Amino acid sequence: MSKYQTIDGMSYALEQEKGRKKRSKWIIIGCVVGLLVLAAIGTAVGVVVSKNNSKSSSSSSSSSNSGKGSNSGNSTTGGKPGDPSNFTKDPALHQAFYGMAYTPEGALIEFGCTNTLENTIRDIQLISQLTKRIRLYGADCNQTAQVLEAIVQTDVDMEVFVGIYVVADDHDAYLRQRDLITGAIETYGTKHIAGVTVGNEFMLNVTDVNSGVGLEGAAILLADIEDTKQMLAGMNLDKHIPVGNSDAGSFFATSVLEAVEYGLSNVHAWFANTTAAGAAPWVFDFFQESNLTPAAALPNKPAMYIAETGWPTKSSDAANANNGGSDASEANLQVFLDTFVCQANDQGVHYFFFEMFDEEWKDIKFGGVEGWWGLFNKDRTLKNVKIPDCISP
Ligand SMILES: *[C@@H]1O[C@H](CO)[C@@H](O)[C@H](O)[C@H]1NC(C)=O
Ligand SMILES: *[C@@H]1O[C@H](CO)[C@@H](O)[C@H](O)[C@H]1NC(C)=O
Ligand SMILES: *[C@@H]1O[C@H](CO)[C@@H](O)[C@H](O)[C@H]1NC(C)=O
Ligand SMILES: *[C@@H]1O[C@H](CO)[C@@H](O)[C@H](O)[C@H]1NC(C)=O
Numbered sequence: 450m451s452k453y454q455t456i457d458g459m460s461y462a463l464e465q466e467k468g469r470k471k472r473s474k475w476i477i478i479g480c481v482v483g484l485l486v487l488a489a490i491g492t493a494v495g496v497v498v499s500k501n502n503s504k505s506s507s508s509s510s511s512s513s514n515s516g517k518g519s520n521s522g523n524s525t526t527g528g529k530p531g532d533p534s535n536f537t538k539d540p541a542l543h544q545a546f547y548g549m550a551y552t553p554e555g556a557l558i559e560f561g562c563t564n565t566l567e568n569t570i571r572d573i574q575l576i577s578q579l580t581k582r583i584r585l586y587g588a589d590c591n592q593t594a595q596v597l598e599a600i601v602q603t604d605v606d607m608e609v610f611v612g613i614y615v616v617a618d619d620h621d622a623y624l625r626q627r628d629l630i631t632g633a634i635e636t637y638g639t640k641h642i643a644g645v646t647v648g649n650e651f652m653l654n655v656t657d658v659n660s661g662v663g664l665e666g667a668a669i670l671l672a673d674i675e676d677t678k679q680m681l682a683g684m685n686l687d688k689h690i691p692v693g694n695s696d697a698g699s700f701f702a703t704s705v706l707e708a709v710e711y712g713l714s715n716v717h718a719w720f721a722n723t724t725a726a727g728a729a730p731w732v733f734d735f736f737q738e739s740n741l742t743p744a745a746a747l748p749n750k751p752a753m754y755i756a757e758t759g760w761p762t763k764s765s766d767a768a769n770a771n772n773g774g775s776d777a778s779e780a781n782l783q784v785f786l787d788t789f790v791c792q793a794n795d796q797g798v799h800y801f802f803f804e805m806f807d808e809e810w811k812d813i814k815f816g817g818v819e820g821w822w823g824l825f826n827k828d829r830t831l832k833n834v835k836i837p838d839c840i841s842p
């Protein structure tokens with residue numbers, strides 16, 4: 450949900466400019482409050498609008514009813530066109546990435562849960578050629594089970610940081626997703642589960658995560674984190690599954706980090722208005738200063754990962770086509786790929802590249818660059834970029 454990272458960049462800039470431009474603080478606060486609404490809607494997600502058949506987004510509304518007939522004639526559960534583990538590898542792809550941010554297409558309650566196992570299998574076949582790790586944002590629409598089933602059917606080496614998004618005034622959303630994850634672990638075991646992330650960008654509506662409403666928000670997160678830990682402990686699993694939290698880079702409450710084993714931090718140079726060439730150095734510096742160093746100083750020393758970092762390839766409006774430093778473009782995504790990926794691998798920085806596919810629902814809802822962060826287009830073709838020439842550990 451890159452939109453919310455706007456805050457990230459803004460607050461970073463704010464820190465830099467502190468005292469110089471007090472007025473900008475109020476702009477930022479205004480944005481934070483405004484984005485609360487988006488956070489409630491968008492975060493509530495984990496996901497995407499459907500879109501299956503439509504290459505042209507033309508024929509507006511009425512369903513292309515994606516469940517059926519997209520890839521193979523055999524849709525929905527059960528249909529197994531051939532052996533999903535026998536798929537053609539693309540020579541342009543190799544496992545350069547530590548991890549990848551992934552949202553199954555259509556796994557959004559608001560849009561009717563149009564995600565299908567077939568499409569998820571197709572995606573896992575592609576993603577597995579780039580990385581051994583993915584992170585999900587939520588658990589609705591049975592996406593956790595579908596991803597795990599797809600990993601089993603494709604027989605790929607892949608671990609998943611599954612996710613539960615937390616919404617302040619909707620505890621049922623937490624419970625529903627927790628139970629879906631419980632069910633998925635009961636069915637598929639722990640083999641492919643790397644962690645359970647509770648909360649995504651939950652604290653983005655607060656200006657100081659360690660006081661006032663920040664503490665109220667942290668209390669909600671802490672209760673859900675504790676509940677997830679108890680759920681896992683109660684399952685008597687054969688391996689320990691860590692529980693973590695995800696937020697924009699400047700929005701981790703200390704009490705939350707002290708309660709988790711890992712933090713997933715969004716670090717977006719685009720929203721900090723860097724140039725494309727300056728993006729990777731900015732990301733490394735920001736992550737070190739704002740996340741790695743503070744986390745290492747805590748008694749529990751939570752592992753920190755970059756949850757999202759990337760570069761958009763276009764904007765749906767002219768106003769957002771340039772961030773003040775560089776354009777949103779495939780050429781600049783290539784610059785970021787070439788200066789971040791292998792360097793992060795070498796430095797032992799753990800990251801989830803943002804993101805695998807363009808997400809049409811974000812473009813529809815938010816416009817600007819929101820829908821255009823994919824390495825792949827929404828039709829699952831690789832953009833005009835070259836995957837960096839290294840293999841991630
Ligand atoms: C980046 O540029 C945009 C557009 O000029 C501006 O609104 C925003 O405050 C800037 N952000 C930062 C972090 O400088
Ligand atoms: C769908 O599955 C059925 C039974 O598994 C098979 O007979 C049929 O050929 C499949 N259709 C397509 C289009 O793959
Ligand atoms: C894999 O698929 C190809 C093409 O569909 C087929 O020729 C080949 O026999 C399959 N291999 C196995 C082991 O099933
Ligand atoms: C969830 O997905 C799994 C894997 O595809 C499937 O076996 C199961 O029936 C699905 N559950 C529901 C309620 O759709």
Ligand SMILES: *[C@@H]1O[C@H](CO)[C@@H](O)[C@H](O)[C@H]1NC(C)=O
Nearest residue numbers: 485617654655662665666669
């Ligand atoms: C921010 O969210 C927290 C919990 O998510 C909530 O308690 C608080 O009222 C929100 N603050 C504002 C200013 O909306």
